[in-house]
Amino acid sequence: MSAAALLAVEGLSISFPGAAAGERMRVVDRVSLSIAPGETLALVGESGCGKSMSALAVMRLVPKPGRIEAGSRIAFEGRDLLSLPVPEMRALRGARIGMIFQEPMTSLNPVVTAGEQVREAIELHAPLSRGDARKRVLELFAQVGIPDPATRFDAYPHQLSGGLKQRVMIAMAMAMRPRLLIADEPTTALDATIRAQILELLRNLSASTGTAVLLITHDFGVVNEVADRVAVMYAGGIVETGTRHELLSRPRHPYTQGLLRSIPRPEARGGRLAEIAGAVPRPGHWPPGCRFHPRCPHAFQPCPVEEPQPTGVSETQAASCHLVAREVGS
Amino acid sequence: MTVLSADALVEVRGLRTWFPIRAGVLQRVRGFVRAVDGVDLTIFPGETLALVGESGCGKTTVGRSLLRLVEPTAGNVWFQGVELTGLSREAFHPYRRHMQIVMQDPGSALDPRLTVRDCIAEGMDAFGIGADHAERTERVAAMMRKVSLDPDTMWRYPHEFSGGQRQRICIARALAVDPTLLICDEATSALDVSIQAQILNLLSDLQADRDLTYLFITHDLGTVRYFATRVAVMYLGRIVETGPTERIFTAPRHPYTKALLASIPSLDPDRRSTRPVALGDVPSPERPPPGCHYHPRCSVRRESCSRDEPPVVAFADGMSRCVLALEQREAEIHAG
Numbered sequence: 333m334s335a336a337a338l339l340a341v342e343g344l345s346i347s348f349p350g351a352a353a354g355e356r357m358r359v360v361d362r363v364s365l366s367i368a369p370g371e372t373l374a375l376v377g378e379s380g381c382g383k384s385m386s387a388l389a390v391m392r393l394v395p396k397p398g399r400i401e402a403g404s405r406i407a408f409e410g411r412d413l414l415s416l417p418v419p420e421m422r423a424l425r426g427a428r429i430g431m432i433f434q435e436p437m438t439s440l441n442p443v444v445t446a447g448e449q450v451r452e453a454i455e456l457h458a459p460l461s462r463g464d465a466r467k468r469v470l471e472l473f474a475q476v477g478i479p480d481p482a483t484r485f486d487a488y489p490h491q492l493s494g495g496l497k498q499r500v501m502i503a504m505a506m507a508m509r510p511r512l513l514i515a516d517e518p519t520t521a522l523d524a525t526i527r528a529q530i531l532e533l534l535r536n537l538s539a540s541t542g543t544a545v546l547l548i549t550h551d552f553g554v555v556n557e558v559a560d561r562v563a564v565m566y567a568g569g570i571v572e573t574g575t576r577h578e579l580l581s582r583p584r585h586p587y588t589q590g591l592l593r594s595i596p597r598p599e600a601r602g603g604r605l606a607e608i609a610g611a612v613p614r615p616g617h618w619p620p621g622c623r624f625h626p627r628c629p630h631a632f633q634p635c636p637v638e639e640p641q642p643t644g645v646s647e648t649q650a651a652s653c654h655l656v657a658r659e660v661g662s
Numbered sequence: 663m664t665v666l667s668a669d670a671l672v673e674v675r676g677l678r679t680w681f682p683i684r685a686g687v688l689q690r691v692r693g694f695v696r697a698v699d700g701v702d703l704t705i706f707p708g709e710t711l712a713l714v715g716e717s718g719c720g721k722t723t724v725g726r727s728l729l730r731l732v733e734p735t736a737g738n739v740w741f742q743g744v745e746l747t748g749l750s751r752e753a754f755h756p757y758r759r760h761m762q763i764v765m766q767d768p769g770s771a772l773d774p775r776l777t778v779r780d781c782i783a784e785g786m787d788a789f790g791i792g793a794d795h796a797e798r799t800e801r802v803a804a805m806m807r808k809v810s811l812d813p814d815t816m817w818r819y820p821h822e823f824s825g826g827q828r829q830r831i832c833i834a835r836a837l838a839v840d841p842t843l844l845i846c847d848e849a850t851s852a853l854d855v856s857i858q859a860q861i862l863n864l865l866s867d868l869q870a871d872r873d874l875t876y877l878f879i880t881h882d883l884g885t886v887r888y889f890a891t892r893v894a895v896m897y898l899g900r901i902v903e904t905g906p907t908e909r910i911f912t913a914p915r916h917p918y919t920k921a922l923l924a925s926i927p928s929l930d931p932d933r934r935s936t937r938p939v940a941l942g943d944v945p946s947p948e949r950p951p952p953g954c955h956y957h958p959r960c961s962v963r964r965e966s967c968s969r970d971e972p973p974v975v976a977f978a979d980g981m982s983r984c985v986l987a988l989e990q991r992e993a994e995i996h997a998g
Contacts, residue, residue: 527927
């Protein structure tokens with residue numbers, strides 16, 4: 333793992349209680365990833381693959397009775413987050429690490445004005461006078477493209493459109509100039525024309541402030557718009573990593589390939605869409621060996637029994653797949 | 663009144679569905695949400711007409727108004743040449759069999775207390791299809807096989823199935839009464855990518871197999887180009903452009919259609935999408951802007967657009983509700 337990494341996650345496992353007494357069921361299993369300063373990493377996968385839970389773990393916000401398993405390691409700016417005392421972790425959250433979520437409405441307090449909420453977030457972390465904090469909020473509102481910031485400062489969340497609410501959330505997340513922004517499906521609830529605006533904003537903010545972004549999404553279109561690197565998750569584990577260009581033009585893992593082929597594209601018009609057979613296995617029902625093997629068109633004899641390890645296919649791309657390992661090895 | 667197409671399956675003229683906004687202790691009506699505000703639409707037999715637009719544009723209300731799940735405020739609807747407007751609930755009931763709907767959230771569309779067998783048979787019971795319980799059960803099994811579900815699972819409950827399987831149950835239920843028109847309202851939007859492809863392929867197969875007509879309501883333009891024959895684009899309660907799918911995607915006429923298409927994220931790593939085209943946010947359908955509803959967001963608006971209603975300009979292959987369309991038509995005529 334590179335020493336220059338801003339965030340380094342190694343062997344992260346998260347478990348929840350299973351049906352039987354004392355049983356623990358893993359929802360995230362030995363996930364490793366790293367983000368360099370200023371880099372945007374997209375964590376992609378279908379619902380239930382563990383991508384959001386992994387992001388919550390970085391902020392130590394895994395909901396109870398979920399638990400980060402022993403042996404997991406999360407380092408941010410060289411500090412071990414999992415052994416950090418609670419007050420220090422709290423100081424880090426919202427300051428060095430910002431976050432935005434899919435549903436801006438549920439993250440904003442409905443009875444406090446938009447500007448006041450962002451000001452509170454600033455005052456929590458910085459010793460600014462109320463006047464200076466207000467000035468900083470107006471600056472931030474302008475920076476995230478909120479028209480007429482002074483009026484919007486006094487607006488309540490329900491008076492703002494979905495796009496504006498998400499901009500307020502982004503302003504709040506960026507208020508303390510964080511080094512890492514965790515964005516969980518930030519555009520999924522937004523309309524197409526608004527989504528395009530917010531993606532452009534995220535791209536520009538990251539470029540102008542040098543903030544790294546961990547972007548959680550299920551949408552490869554969003555990946556292409558903002559990511560530098562991509563990690564694809566399936567059934568709790570990372571199956572492939574690579575640059576945006578590598579994964580979109582030459583995906584090597586059969587799951588990544590299947591996902592990309594199943595997206596309706598103009599070229600496929602009239603024909604049949606490629607399907608991935610079957611359904612995503614639920615946590616606790618993961619198949620042995622390669623978890624994708626029952627749905628994989630290329631599965632062969634080691635797949636049901638032996639867990640595949642990441643195989644590098646370039647300096648930057650790796651896939652956990654027996655077929656790829658055989659092709660690279662031969 | 664516009665001349666009706668003789669070969670249309672569904673003809674909609676001047677459809678208006680307004681929802682009253684009540685306020686105060688007396689619950690007086692203080693305004694209306696003009697969800698659908700003067701929609702003309704023709705659906706031809708066997709086609710897939712995509713009705714696209716962003717949230718709040720009224721596309722879902724159009725579908726629900728056709729089925730009278732909400733009562734339209736004004737306008738006329740013909741189905742196979744028969745005017746449905748003004749029919750009593752009882753007189754409308756038999757037509758309801760021919761028009762079925764599949765909605766976005768298969769979880770809430772199915773009664774959790776009914777077995778899958780009873781969910782699928784609900785419509786058959788309502789329309790008196792099948793001689794007895796046994797015959798209906800036989801038909802449920804046949805429908806389940808059609809949508810690739812195992813008939814042996816018909817005595818289970820909806821929650822025991824995955825999201826994709828539940829959507830298959832909803833499709834089986836809709837098709838069990840042998841409809842002519844199937845309205846798919848964001849039917850694949852809540853599903854994972856790999857499951858969405860399965861359901862779209864299933865809908866394609868069923869259409870070929872059973873001569874179905876689809877009204878495909880969606881915000882997902884990628885799916886539209888793959889799936890639809892024709893497209894109608896809606897913005898704030900009105901249709902702003904119609905046309906054959908390929909033409910809409912390659913040569914859109916309305917500025918809003920252009921903005922929508924430009925906002926589709928590209929999957930080509932060598933080409934990130936162009937900059938966002940539509941300005942600002944979608945206004946509230948409670949207070950649509952005067953003149954052309956789209957003018958505050960339009961990058962090519964004229965001075966008159968904020969004042970005058972845009973003309974509805976007919977082309978050989980559709981329409982566009984825009985002042986620019988007059989010149990476009992002129993240019994197209996000269997171009998040959």
